Amino acid sequence: MKNRQATSNDYETIINLWDRSVTKTHDFLSLKDKEDIKKEIPMYFPHLDVRLWFEVNELIGFSGTNNQHLEMLFLEPGEIGKGYGKKIIQQLIIDFNIRSVDVNKDNENAKMFYLKNGFTIISEEPTDSSGRHYPILHLELKN
Template identity: 50%
Template structure:
């Protein structure tokens, strides 16, 4: 698996991957909130270290990192459940020393995935960063995993 820094020309593709991924994994998300987040998503990219993860000429997904915090990780649903997420996280842990992740409490598969990857809940917020009614779990890398 290879990765490269996202370019502005790829932003629309990344939003499309986000949209397909969220439709599969975030069934709790209100349609109006989905539309709002979709519109706002490209405005976050310039403020993050966004990597596009590929295999051959296929885009597997993308990640967005701020310091040692993983702000976003989305895989194209065609590639979910095939070990790519673990490969991406393993690379990010080595390259970026990821220590913090926020995850939607209702996203059971993501919670389980990050737990397997060595992250534990240390706090909970009733609402997301925009004040929407989606509880967020704040995760940190377990000491035993370091």
């Protein structure tokens, strides 16, 4: 898979992809919280290494990392379950030295994805970083 660093010109594309992906995978989010988060996400982009991921020339998804922590990984809904997520996470681990990720506890598929890819749950918080009542699991890559 190829990737490139995102620019501010990509933000609208990224947010639209995020919206489609979250609609498909985060049925536990209230509509209001989803809309609030959608407005907040672009504020994080300048502080992250945001990458667009491509198979041939087709955009598959995006990731955002901060040092060795994976802040976000979202795929186009139609590409979920095709092995692209595994390719991306492996490349992030090898090329970007990713060692940790946080996951919504209610997102069972994401939790299982990271556990299958070598992460282990180390702790849990009752709320997300904005104080919303969505429990967060902190995972680290097993050595």
